[in-house]
Amino acid sequence: MxxxxxxxxxxxxxxxxxxxxxxxxxxxxxxxxxxxxxxxxxxxxxxxxxxxxxxxxxxxxxxxxxxxxxxxxxxxxxxxxxxxxxxxxxxxxxxxxxxxxxxxxxxxxxxxxxxxxxxxxxxxxxxxxxxxxxxxxxxxxxxxxxxxxxxxxxxxxxxxxxxxxxVRAEDFRRTDPPPREPGLVVSVGECKPRKGFDLALEAFARLNSEGIARRYVIVGPASPSSPYVNRLRTRIRELGLDRFVTLTGVVSEDELVDWYYRARVVTMPYRLAGSDFDGFGLVLLEANACGTPVVSARDSGAEEPVVHDENGLLVPPNDVSALTAALRTVLTDPGCWQALAAGGRRRADAMxxxxxxxxxxxxxxxxxxxxxxxxx
Incomplete structure (x- = not known):
């Protein structure tokens, strides 16, 4: 046939x-x-x-x-x-x-x-x-x-x-990767409401005030004509975080992999935005292939690549307090970080x-x- x-x-x-x-x-x-x-x-x-x-x-x-x-x-x-x-x-x-x-x-x-x-x-x-x-x-x-x-x-x-x-995990492996940046939180993807980057920003602001999270980087397209991007930039200014938050815009594949390695944690707090949703969350699996723990949301496509407490943490959607707590755990508990990093590599190798x-x-x-x- x-x-x-x-x-x-x-x-x-x-x-x-x-x-x-x-x-x-x-x-x-x-x-x-x-x-x-x-x-x-x-x-x-x-x-x-x-x-x-x-x-x-x-x-x-x-x-x-x-x-x-x-x-x-x-x-x-x-x-x-x-x-x-x-x-x-x-x-x-x-x-x-x-x-x-x-x-x-x-x-x-x-x-x-x-x-x-x-x-x-x-x-x-x-x-x-x-x-x-x-x-x-x-x-x-x-x-x-x-x-x-x-x-x-x-x-x-x-x-x-x-x-x-x-994921082809071997495509993300590096013999000499860039060093981890303490307190670096990264999100990846085009700036859209369903990605939940505004939720991650609020969680980062709380952790930054505690001296736990030092920098938040959103890697991906950020159109200046997007109302959502403009709301994000306005909120960054309101929170006084201009020095700590970066929207990179489009990057190369090699640059993306570098960000995965530099991150202490990758977070994608997906949410339902009208009828829009993320069906899987491939960036979570890519981050895992680089040995980076992930934090994402339940009731989303992230439930497919992420097994809670194995290769990442899952929190209720639209819950900034729960997201903040999960990020705090990954950023401050070395044992948790090591376990999730190892579990992430296993998950990427299996899928x-x-x-x-x-x-x-x-x-x-x-x-x-x-x-x-x-x-x-």
Whole structure:
């Protein structure tokens, strides 16, 4: 049986691109008869861009995102690209309605990656099309148990499973890493309300006044036109923390890894912001690969990579006092820090892309009633 993976740009700097790209690599390595369908020229993973059986479709992120416009742009190339394919796996939800139409009677699956999986809160046509596509799918692998529960509740679907994100821990190991910076608290990601950086800022302010936390660094895009970024900067000034808080903006992969190593703790106090949520929290696993303990929130995608008291601490969402207490523990208790650092390395070593790919093959077998055979 020939499998098609449909994705937007195969770009390791995005959650979608990393998930689709790494699983595609593992399926190819396993000998699965695979066709990639994506905006090929935008792929930043060279081995996949040059993969021989790679068909081109336009990126849904270019041009108007109205669902009918996306369908109009993507359906004709999808119909051509899916010729000779037996099973289709749509890795990014905005393509799901087009895949559902192009599939005809063929089975298809749709990955549930996060916010884009939730029909509610969208314009009525987009909401209807996404719910229709999800309900017709043979299988719905989610990146976390939290994402799975959210989509089941919102879309009324039950053919779900979990195939988590993973990490190549060896990519984060350094023979001569930068030294740890005492009292350094780091968060990673684009400045958005669902990341909870404002909660981390309030917790840092309390710990800074106690002389425990010395610096807070937010690593990632911070658009000057973002109302959330402007609120953060205003609050930093109000707290008198200009000398202690840094928003780095975009950094290179090497710089990001350096921040993971320099941090005493990485905190991501995720929260539900309207219908927006973080489906997994990959930065927590990346920090663990660098031996850095993490603090995050329950009732979020972080419950997938983080096992409380093993590789990090989990606190109730939107609870600054609980977040402050957890950060205080990690920053002041050497025994706790060492245990979480060691547990983090073990967790990162265990959550591999090969493991996730095997789970995905099991989902295919359960959804299709047979296993996909490797090419001979």
């Amino acid at each position: 020939k499998l098609a993976l449909v994705s937007d740009a195969l770009d390791p700097t995005s959650g979608w691109g990393r998930y689709a790209g790494e699983l595609a690599r593992e399926l190819i390595a396993a000998g699965i008869d695979l066709r990639l369908i994506s905006p090929r020229l935008l792929a930043r993973l060279a081995d996949l861009r040059d993969y021989p059986d790679h068909a081109e479709i336009p990126s849904f992120q270019h041009g108007r995102r109205h669902p009918l416009r996306v369908l109009q742009r993507t359906l004709p190339p999808l119909l051509r690209a899916l010729r000779g394919v037996d099973v289709i796996h749509c890795m990014v939800e905005p393509y799901a309605p087009g895949v559902a139409l192009a599939a005809g009677r063929r089975p298809y699956l749709v990955s549930l990656v996060g916010t884009y999986s939730i029909p509610s809160g969208r314009p009525w046509m987009e909401r209807w099309l996404l719910r229709w596509a999800l309900r017709r799918a043979r299988g719905l692998p989610a990146i976390s148990g939290y994402t799975r529960r959210r989509v089941e509740s919102d879309a009324g679907v039950r053919q779900t499973s979990v195939v988590p994100l993973a 591999t892309w090969r493991r996730s790919a095997q789970q995905l093959l099991d989902v295919y077998a359960q959804s299709l009633g047979r296993r996909l055979d490797a090419r001979v």
